[in-house]
Amino acid sequence: MIRVEQLVKRFQAGGRDVLAVDRVSFSVAAGEVYGLLGPNGAGKTTTVRMIVGLLRPDDGYAEVDGFRTSSASDEVKSRIGLVTAEDGVYPWLTVREMLLFFADLYGVPFDVAQERLQGLSELLQIDTLLDRRCAVLSTGQKQRVTLGRALIHDPPIMLLDEPTRGLDVIGSQVVFEYIAHLRKQGKAIIVSTHQLDEAQRLCDRFGLLHQGRLEYEGTLRDLQQLTGRESLVDMFIGLLGQPVIGPLPAAG
Amino acid sequence: MNHEGLDSSRSLGAPNAAASSQETGASPVPTGAARPKRRASGRLLRLCLKELRETLRDRRTIVTLVLMPLLVYPLLSILFNRLLSSPRSNKTQFTCVIGLDVAKEDNEQFRNYMLLSEEVLRRRQAMRKSEDQQKSPASSVGGEQAGPEPTIQWWSGTNLEKPVAAGQVDVGVVVRRPNAARPGRTLQVQLLYRESSSLSQIGVDYLQRRFGAFNEQYLVERLQVVGVNTRPPIESEVRAIRDARPAVSLTTLIPLILILMTITGAVYPAIDLTAGERERGTLESLMAAPVPRLSLLTAKYVAVVTVALLTAVANLFAMTVTLVSTGLSEAVFGPNGLPPVLVAQVFALLILFAAFFSAILLAVTSFARSFKEAQAYLIPLMLLSLAPGMLSLMPGLKFDGMFSILPLVNIVLLARDLMEGQVNATLATVAVMSTAIYAVAAIAVAARIFGTDAILYGSQATWSDLLLRRPESRTAPSVSGALLLLAVLFPVYFLLANGLQRLDWLSMSIRLALSGLITAALFAGFPAVSSALQSVRLRDAFRIGPAAVAGFAAAAMFGCSLWPLAHELVLFSRTIGFNTLSPEQIQGAEKVVEALRQLSPAFVLFALAVIPAVCEELFFRGYLFAALRQRFSAAGTILITAVLFGTFHVVVTSGLSIERLLPSAFLGLMLGWVCSRTGSVLPGMLLHVVHNGLLLLIMIYRDALQRSGWGLAEQEHMPRMWLAAAAVTMLLASLLLIWGTRRRSSASSSGDR
Missing domain, CATH: 3.40.190 (D-Maltodextrin-Binding Protein; domain 2)
Known part of the structure; x- marks a missing residue:
């Protein structure tokens, strides 16, 4: 479903080039949850943005469902549901209006959107909030509305960039449970998060990013063998502690 | 025109939401890109409604909309009273x-x-x-x-x-x-x-x-x-006659105030709907949706214009009430007070202004990453727009050629002339047209900037990067680039054409050479530079390509047969009231023709038929056509380029003549059709050269023609026989064109994308 091939992104910082993403390649199949993990500034968010087509890669490409981001951006965008930590809401619109607006942006017919809105709001427990202005929602409620927004066009692919930032334990729980539910529906999902224990339980495969490079990739067992460490937390500490070695051949 | 079917079918049949529906059982989701066009227009309406809903629910919008006029006009009326109460008016008690x-x-x-x-x-x-x-x-x-x-x-x-x-x-x-x-x-x-x-x-x-x-x-x-006679040598009596024109020209001040108030209404929504998206964190999800930025911007534009207009209505209402209730309307407009027709006219002008200024505002605020930044950008704009307002306050300033294309100044001066009851229809038309062109160009800029990654993620990109950079090498100039170019070309061309008129001390041949140079620079040079900046090959940008021989033949036939119809259209325009040529202008034109007769016919033909024809084709049917064709259907592109072609010809040659709009637009339609069928700019050039050349030759050799019985007076209808012959030739040319290009159009419909 998702294929990322030798993606490169450079940024200008303080007058010199910084490699934010350095030849990253991986792929995610339908029904699979891929954990894109790494410390802050590792290049997770930049990678996600390049997959959606919000940033243009300097080299390499991303493919979704056989469509290249660079040449068929609308085809790619219509297949992706994007949730990011900075997602906002329209304070003056009601939850229902906002969700229907996004359904419209994705070209979902009105009656289908209505139906889906009903189903989604029950699942995400926002059905009582539908006619409230977004401005009065709590952080957790907003995040659930954002999830609903990303799903209103029933995309086969979900990209979740730190979907639990700012949420309490219960709020995070709802989100992760929902991700598991989405996997059952056969969606291809990329999650980037700092909640490693949750990620360890949820994701099928992992990609560990550090300084723009995909250092390790594979299932939990693969990673345990590669690094010789038990948990993701330990691997992380190892990753940050030891000097960076050359990238391993991507498993995908 | 087989091209039209392409757009709607271009991405149908893509392996779309099949993957999502196979497991969920949900109905397949048609993606935005694959939607038929009918739905898209309905969607645009809904997008507009969303933007409007968002702004109108915002209390800050309501404050500027309702509260401001309620407060401002009573205060202003006090000021007006002070200004107007010269020591001779005894209305008020002090x-x-x-x-x-x-x-x-x-x-x-x-x-x-x-x-x-x-x-x-x-x-x-x-x-x-x-x-x-x-x-x-x-x-x-x-x-x-x-x-x-x-x-x-x-x-x-x-x-x-x-x-x-x-x-x-x-x-x-x-x-x-x-x-x-x-x-x-x-x-x-x-x-x-x-x-x-x-x-x-x-x-x-x-x-x-x-x-x-x-x-x-x-x-x-x-x-x-x-005991002296006390009758003084001079017996004087002072009688005060009311000044017909008040000392401070309220007729200028009122439109200026209305315009400023309309701006205040538009500023907040413009910031809120552009920079606000980024500030609220909704911009990213908006950009992640498969919607053309131009659609988003158009919806925002409609919302901003609507709020601006609501503000204008509120202000116009408050102002009318203030003027009438304080008796000021009598002081300004005489004993009959404020005529309702004038209120309507001023409102129409405010619509135009709101359309213009909202576009400019959006173009500026699209650059901003936050509210504060947007406000910082707007302050210079506000100061800049105050200057023309002040300029128009100057008494005795005449609304003429130069001012009719200056943005904002033209509207203020037009409003002033409206209130004083002396409007020049031609200048008004030019002002309205240029304002509309500026507005469209500003929207194009806004669409190009809004939500680009530089704005979205604050990466350091310079303004030139934002405006000039293209993601991939292109085969046609961008729409926004073309609209921008148009916004530059129109006033520059107008100024130069007007300026050339004044150089009548130069010899005719030098003026002809200058005119040729200007035409070449503007219609071929500017687009060529613009294409180079966008790294589009000139062949592609100007649609210079091979065309069927039949296409050239049909073009030549059209070239011979279109002018009688164009002539009739000029006469028709005059009968429905579009007659802006004064007798002096006609006389002047006659003098020009006389001067042309003195020159070598080959030179005249080259300067007035070949160069304009070739260059105008390069721009209208080449550059502009190629750019617009990406966004619009073939028919739409032909129509838009034809109207623009007609608009440019209103200001061409002898000053301004509205009666040229219809015939030129008609010619533009035919040229556009030929260009679209043949896929090349070249047959149209032939048509244009033949058409221009024939008209010139008829003008130069009119006397000789009249002597040999082929008389043709400027103001008369064509003989029926000629019209019939022209119509038959046109018909044959049309058939030839359709027949000659049938293979190309069927090939292109399968080959295009």
Whole structure:
């Protein structure tokens, strides 16, 4: 479903080039949850943005469902549901209006959107909030509305960039449970998060990013063998502690 | 035109939401890109509604919309009243504070004098009134009567300079005796007043009128005692006639205020809907949706214009109420007050202005990453837009060619002329057209900037990067680039064409050469530079490509047969009232033709037929067509380029002539059709050259033609036979064109994308 091939992104910082993403390649199949993990500034968010087509890669490409981001951006965008930590809401619109607006942006017919809105709001427990202005929602409620927004066009692919930032334990729980539910529906999902224990339980495969490079990739067992460490937390500490070695051949 | 079907079918059949539906069982989701066009227009409407809903629910919008006019106009009306109340209007009551500094022993004498002078004045007024009634009852305005009579409040003290300067006292009266040693009847009075205060001046008038009357009466009485004839050598009477044009031109001030108020209405929504998206964190999800940015921006634009218009309506209403209720409308527009037609016209102009300024605002605020940044960008814009407003306040400024294309100035001056009831239709048309073109270009810029990654993620990109950078190498110039170019070309061309007119001291051949140069630079040079900047190959940008021989043949036939119809269209335009050519202009044109006859026909043909034809084709059917064709259907592109082609020809050659709009647009339609069918700019060039050349030759050799019985007068209808022959040729050419290009169009419909 998702294929990322030798993606490169450079940024200008303080007058010199910084490699934010350095030849990253991986792929995610339908029904699979891929954990894109790494410390802050590792290049997770930049990678996600390049997959959606919000940033243009300097080299390499991303493919979704056989469509290249660079040449068929609308085809790619219509297949992706994007949730990011900075997602906002329209304070003056009601939850229902906002969700229907996004359904419209994705070209979902009105009656289908209505139906889906009903189903989604029950699942995400926002059905009582539908006619409230977004401005009065709590952080957790907003995040659930954002999830609903990303799903209103029933995309086969979900990209979740730190979907639990700012949420309490219960709020995070709802989100992760929902991700598991989405996997059952056969969606291809990329999650980037700092909640490693949750990620360890949820994701099928992992990609560990550090300084723009995909250092390790594979299932939990693969990673345990590669690094010789038990948990993701330990691997992380190892990753940050030891000097960076050359990238391993991507498993995908 | 087989091209049209392409757009809707271009991405159908993509392996779409199959993956999502196979497991969920949900109905397949048609993606935005694959939606048929019908839905897209409905969606645009819904997008507009969402933006409007968002803005109109915002309290801040409502404040500027409703509260501002409610507060501003009553305040303004007070200001207007002050401005208008010259000392001759006696509508309003003033209270004037007069400070008196007088020695105790002189106090009684001064009071006495004042009482006596009041008495004299009253007697005189009574006398004049009875005289007036004998003469004619109407002429009661005149002399001292017309002055305002303030209510006087006396105040006493010493050192009056201070209270006068502080405004505590309006007029200070310092009474002194000229020579204290020899008491007499004369008192010396010094009046202190503030120059800047009209109330102060009114007070001085009040006092001087009394002193003057008293002194006069005193002299008369003394002379009568001596037995001298007291009729003065000069008997004067002052009559005030109301100024038809008030000192401060309210007719300019009112549109300016309305325009400024409309701006205040548009500013907040413009910031909120662009920079606000980023600030709220909704911009990213918006950009992640498969919607063209131009659609998003158009929806936002409609919302901003709507709010601006609502503000304009609120302001116009408040202003009308204020003007009528305070009686100011009479002062400005004469005894009939504010005519409703004028209110409607001003409103139409405000619509135009709102459309223009909202576009500019969006273009500027799209650059901003936050509210604060947007406000910082807007301050220079506001100052910049104040300047033309101030300029238009200058009395005696004529609304002419140059000003009709200056953004904002043209609207303010047009509004002023409207209110003064003297509008030049041609200039008004040019002003409206150029404003519309600027607005479209600004929206194009906004769509290009809004939500780009530089704005979205704040990466450091320079402005030139934002405007010029293209993601991939392209095969056609961008729409926004083309619209921008158009916005530059139109005023520049207008200015140069007008300027060339004034150079009549140059010889005809030099003027022709200059005109050719200008045409080549503008219509071929500018687009070529623009294409190079966008790294589009010139062949692609100008649609220079091979075309079927039949296409050229049909173009030549059209070239021979279109002009009689174009001629009839000119006459038709004149009959429906589009007649802007004055007799002098026709005479001037005749002189030009006479001068042309003196030159070598080959040179004239080259300068006036070949160069304009080739260059205009390169721009209208080449560059512009290629750019617009990406966004619009073939028919839409033909129509838009034809209308623009017609618009440019309104300002071409001998000044301005609206009657050229229809025939030129018609020619543009045919040229567009030929260009679209053949897929190349070249046959159209042939058509254009033949068409222009024939018209020129007919003009140059008119006398010779008339002698040999092929007479054709400028103002007359064509002979029926000619029209019939032209129609048949056109028909044949059309058939030839369709037949000759059938293979190309079927090939392109399968090959295109």
